[in-house]
Amino acid sequence: MTPPGGRRVVIVGGGFAGLGCAKRLAKHRDVNVTLLDRNNYHQFLPLLYQVATSQLAAGEIAFSLRKLFRNRPNVEVKMTDVRSIDPEAGIVTDEDGRTWAADAIVLAAGSRPNYFGTPGAEEHAFPLYSYRHATWLRSRILAVFEAADRDPTLIERGALNFVIVGGGATGVETAGALADMIARTMTAEYHHLEVHAARIHLVDLGHHLLGPFSPKAHEYAERVLRERGVELHLDTKVAEVAPGHVKLGDGTEIKTRCVVWAGGIQAPELAATAGVPQGRGGRIDVKDDLTVEGFPNLYVVGDVANIPGPDGKPLPQLGSVALQAGVSAADNLLADFAGHPAKPFKYKDKGIMAMIGRNSAIAAMGPRRREVHGLFAFAAWLGVHAILMTGIRNRIQTFVDWAWSYFSVTRGPQNLDRTEATEIDWSTDGATPSVTTAAK
Amino acid sequence: MTPPGGRRVVIVGGGFAGLGCAKRLAKHRDVNVTLLDRNNYHQFLPLLYQVATSQLAAGEIAFSLRKLFRNRPNVEVKMTDVRSIDPEAGIVTDEDGRTWAADAIVLAAGSRPNYFGTPGAEEHAFPLYSYRHATWLRSRILAVFEAADRDPTLIERGALNFVIVGGGATGVETAGALADMIARTMTAEYHHLEVHAARIHLVDLGHHLLGPFSPKAHEYAERVLRERGVELHLDTKVAEVAPGHVKLGDGTEIKTRCVVWAGGIQAPELAATAGVPQGRGGRIDVKDDLTVEGFPNLYVVGDVANIPGPDGKPLPQLGSVALQAGVSAADNLLADFAGHPAKPFKYKDKGIMAMIGRNSAIAAMGPRRREVHGLFAFAAWLGVHAILMTGIRNRIQTFVDWAWSYFSVTRGPQNLDRTEATEIDWSTDGATPSVTTAAK
Numbered sequence: 001m002t003p004p005g006g007r008r009v010v011i012v013g014g015g016f017a018g019l020g021c022a023k024r025l026a027k028h029r030d031v032n033v034t035l036l037d038r039n040n041y042h043q044f045l046p047l048l049y050q051v052a053t054s055q056l057a058a059g060e061i062a063f064s065l066r067k068l069f070r071n072r073p074n075v076e077v078k079m080t081d082v083r084s085i086d087p088e089a090g091i092v093t094d095e096d097g098r099t100w101a102a103d104a105i106v107l108a109a110g111s112r113p114n115y116f117g118t119p120g121a122e123e124h125a126f127p128l129y130s131y132r133h134a135t136w137l138r139s140r141i142l143a144v145f146e147a148a149d150r151d152p153t154l155i156e157r158g159a160l161n162f163v164i165v166g167g168g169a170t171g172v173e174t175a176g177a178l179a180d181m182i183a184r185t186m187t188a189e190y191h192h193l194e195v196h197a198a199r200i201h202l203v204d205l206g207h208h209l210l211g212p213f214s215p216k217a218h219e220y221a222e223r224v225l226r227e228r229g230v231e232l233h234l235d236t237k238v239a240e241v242a243p244g245h246v247k248l249g250d251g252t253e254i255k256t257r258c259v260v261w262a263g264g265i266q267a268p269e270l271a272a273t274a275g276v277p278q279g280r281g282g283r284i285d286v287k288d289d290l291t292v293e294g295f296p297n298l299y300v301v302g303d304v305a306n307i308p309g310p311d312g313k314p315l316p317q318l319g320s321v322a323l324q325a326g327v328s329a330a331d332n333l334l335a336d337f338a339g340h341p342a343k344p345f346k347y348k349d350k351g352i353m354a355m356i357g358r359n360s361a362i363a364a365m366g367p368r369r370r371e372v373h374g375l376f377a378f379a380a381w382l383g384v385h386a387i388l389m390t391g392i393r394n395r396i397q398t399f400v401d402w403a404w405s406y407f408s409v410t411r412g413p414q415n416l417d418r419t420e421a422t423e424i425d426w427s428t429d430g431a432t433p434s435v436t437t438a439a440k
Numbered sequence: 441m442t443p444p445g446g447r448r449v450v451i452v453g454g455g456f457a458g459l460g461c462a463k464r465l466a467k468h469r470d471v472n473v474t475l476l477d478r479n480n481y482h483q484f485l486p487l488l489y490q491v492a493t494s495q496l497a498a499g500e501i502a503f504s505l506r507k508l509f510r511n512r513p514n515v516e517v518k519m520t521d522v523r524s525i526d527p528e529a530g531i532v533t534d535e536d537g538r539t540w541a542a543d544a545i546v547l548a549a550g551s552r553p554n555y556f557g558t559p560g561a562e563e564h565a566f567p568l569y570s571y572r573h574a575t576w577l578r579s580r581i582l583a584v585f586e587a588a589d590r591d592p593t594l595i596e597r598g599a600l601n602f603v604i605v606g607g608g609a610t611g612v613e614t615a616g617a618l619a620d621m622i623a624r625t626m627t628a629e630y631h632h633l634e635v636h637a638a639r640i641h642l643v644d645l646g647h648h649l650l651g652p653f654s655p656k657a658h659e660y661a662e663r664v665l666r667e668r669g670v671e672l673h674l675d676t677k678v679a680e681v682a683p684g685h686v687k688l689g690d691g692t693e694i695k696t697r698c699v700v701w702a703g704g705i706q707a708p709e710l711a712a713t714a715g716v717p718q719g720r721g722g723r724i725d726v727k728d729d730l731t732v733e734g735f736p737n738l739y740v741v742g743d744v745a746n747i748p749g750p751d752g753k754p755l756p757q758l759g760s761v762a763l764q765a766g767v768s769a770a771d772n773l774l775a776d777f778a779g780h781p782a783k784p785f786k787y788k789d790k791g792i793m794a795m796i797g798r799n800s801a802i803a804a805m806g807p808r809r810r811e812v813h814g815l816f817a818f819a820a821w822l823g824v825h826a827i828l829m830t831g832i833r834n835r836i837q838t839f840v841d842w843a844w845s846y847f848s849v850t851r852g853p854q855n856l857d858r859t860e861a862t863e864i865d866w867s868t869d870g871a872t873p874s875v876t877t878a879a880k
């Protein structure tokens with residue numbers, strides 16, 4: 001086997017896919033890897049909702065990329081915003097016009113929220129697709145409670161109404177965790193606030209929550225959420241998000257200062273710069289070796305890719321798909337450097353799961369997607385997340401740390417400071433969450 | 441003893457002094473306590489520099505006030521900014537004109553940086569007197585390293601120069617911790633950056649660092665810092681802080697994007713609203729019972745007060761003074777409610793100490809201020825901070841948690857996100873740390 005000496009690989013994005021790829025390549029000291037990310041940390045996205053609801057500290061889901069590759073001299077981390085990709089020339093260009101030449105480019109740039117043209121959503125809703133989003137949402141949730149505690153008349157004006165858009169895993173998990181937070185934490189900590197006046201609304205266009213699961217799972221999720229006081233608006237679209245309210249397709253208007261957008265994702269703008277065909281959601285269609293037709297040195301992995309599954313349909317946007325695809329892309333490009341044929345990517349199905357609230361999870365696993373609910377599913381959920389995190393930190397420490405955090409209910413910080421609290425303009429209906437626009 | 445039934449106490453500020461007072465009063469269920477703070481958390485100020493240098497996570501020095509009084513129905517926490525105090529009428533007024541009537545007011549509003557009129561300091565330097573300051577400074581330190589890593593020409597323009605103003609405990613501790621961070625963490629994590637080009641400058645008007653300590657301690661501190669590469673500018677004033685440089689009194693100009701202001705504190709603006717005489721640093725002079733002459737129902741404690749010491753001189757602005765004074769104010773106002781005489785406040789000297797860098801501390805303890813250096817001082821330092829924290833969290837858990845954090849060098853998060861990184865304007869000399877102005 002010819003050693004792949006001195007080859008340069010540029011990986012764009014340090015999520016599950018990019019990290020899976022970089023970690024595999026790190027062992028090959030004669031491959032020079034450059035990992036580019038807008039932030040200097042990996043974000044463990046499946047647990048964003050736990051940060052938003054003060055169950056985990058933000059730092060517990062963010063991992064320094066430099067620390068991860070501290071002892072890997074052949075992996076260079078650069079914090080920068082990549083603006084374009086030229087797969088033909090093998091060139092990646094950043095915000096300052098700086099370029100990196102590569103023998104292989106791995107595009108693992110993740111996703112961004114898809115607002116589907118909903119008026120006001122981009123301006124006024126809080127998305128939940130990044131670490132920063134999670135901390136902003138956390139601040140907003142705490143800020144409305146503090147504001148209502150100071151001025152109870154704000155409750156009538158919707159201060160304690162929460163609207164979550166999207167009934168997929170992110171929306172369901174956020175609704176469940178928020179209900180837990182209100183019932184367990186807020187009720188105990190606000191001695192004079194009518195916390196029971198808080199309302200959580202979950203809105204989805206579909207007829208059921210958690211679409212990819214079975215009818216039995218739909219019923220379970222809906223029952224658990226209803227029991228925890230979440231009001232479901234199914235078969236309902238969001239017509240408009242305004243500074244102080246949300247209008248639903250059925251005419252309902254809900255006063256609120258906190259709209260969570262979990263309504264879907266699309267490919268980032270960067271995907272369009274590669275000059276290759278984009279499929280559903282703006283994602284780039286890849287072949288089964290994870291390269292793009294006609295561009296043998298461009299690998300696209302993770303949420304930015306439409307990766308063909310066993311039935312020909314694209315695999316879902318899941319952390320476990322991204323992690324495995326990243327590793328597979330590394331193996332394939334190493335094989336290519338060595339003049340060997342690539343191996344088609346085969347996703348080992350880790351199942352799908354969602355946490356509906358403390359101790360109430362749904363997991364669908366194995367080839368026949370056998371479903372479990374309740375405590376066993378909760379254990380499975382813990383296990384799968386521990387495995388995902390394993391790719392990132394030391395296995396045992398992570399699991400112990402993290403499980404411990406999870407079970408110590410009140411651990412996540414609820415600190416809110418003045419600069420975060422004062423950005424809601426209660427004087428008008430003009431409560432623009434300026435933080436969301438800053439995210440762009 | 442007449443029970444102090446139904447009396448109302450309003451405490452302004454949830455720092456060591458306010459918390460010490462509130463915790464003591466919490467046991468007296470028939471006293472209604474309202475604790476007002478701009479933030480909803482207590483800030484453990486002695487360790488701010490550890491957050492700024494990524495040794496501790498920010499959440500580890502911030503403690504939810506609501507959690508602390510979760511099971512104390514007679515203590516109400518309100519997150520608001522108090523704007524004025526009328527000790528005669530017993531009225532406290534907040535930013536929205538809301539008022540609280542009190543049978544006793546405890547003013548424990550802390551301090552704010554004192555720039556002593558230094559041109560540009562307020563606009564361009566990073567103060568280090570609050571949790572939020574610490575996270576801003578942390579972001580700036582990380583941001584200049586990331587920027588220099590992307591564009592090494594920025595090093596010549598001062599990207600890796602750090603200027604710390606003030607040679608007291610805060611300045612010395614920050615300089616030492618920053619030197620440690622650069623030597624241990626940055627050197628290992630930036631594979632291609634010339635980290636050794638980083639320079640730390642410590643500037644003080646005095647002839648020695650750590651004024652209140654002995655000549656031997658001065659020498660020790662100066663030697664330890666010099667050994668760690670810190671450049672000392674003693675007998676030197678800061679003439680100007682500009683967006684891209686600092687000018688010293690001796691004409692030296694140091695290019696930098698990171699100036700830390702540890703140059704002194706003064707009373708907050710609120711102190712002036714009480715209409716009582718202000719002494720040195722704008723602080724309010726109190727009698728030995730911690731009330732103000734002529735206002736028997738106004739107690740002033742912590743950094744906002746000039747509390748007379750045994751020699752008649754005011755006690756220093758220390759956490760242990762504040763904590764003890766807060767408790768003493770609670771005892772005195774309870775005595776007053778019951779018609780008993782107050783007891784003069786007697787500070788039990790816990791000593792003074794400073795951490796010059798990992799494993800190098802100085803402590804001066806006991807009635808004769810016996811000084812110890814090195815490892816024993818380090819142990820003493822750990823112990824005193826553990827005792828201070830005890831006032832806040834559960835004793836054992838805190839100490840274990842915290843000591844563990846301290847010894848696991850790389851634990852504090854170094855996450856920097858794009859919104860934090862992009863606020864330095866390298867294109868001109870106009871690098872305004874917009875975050876500092878937001879602090880006001």
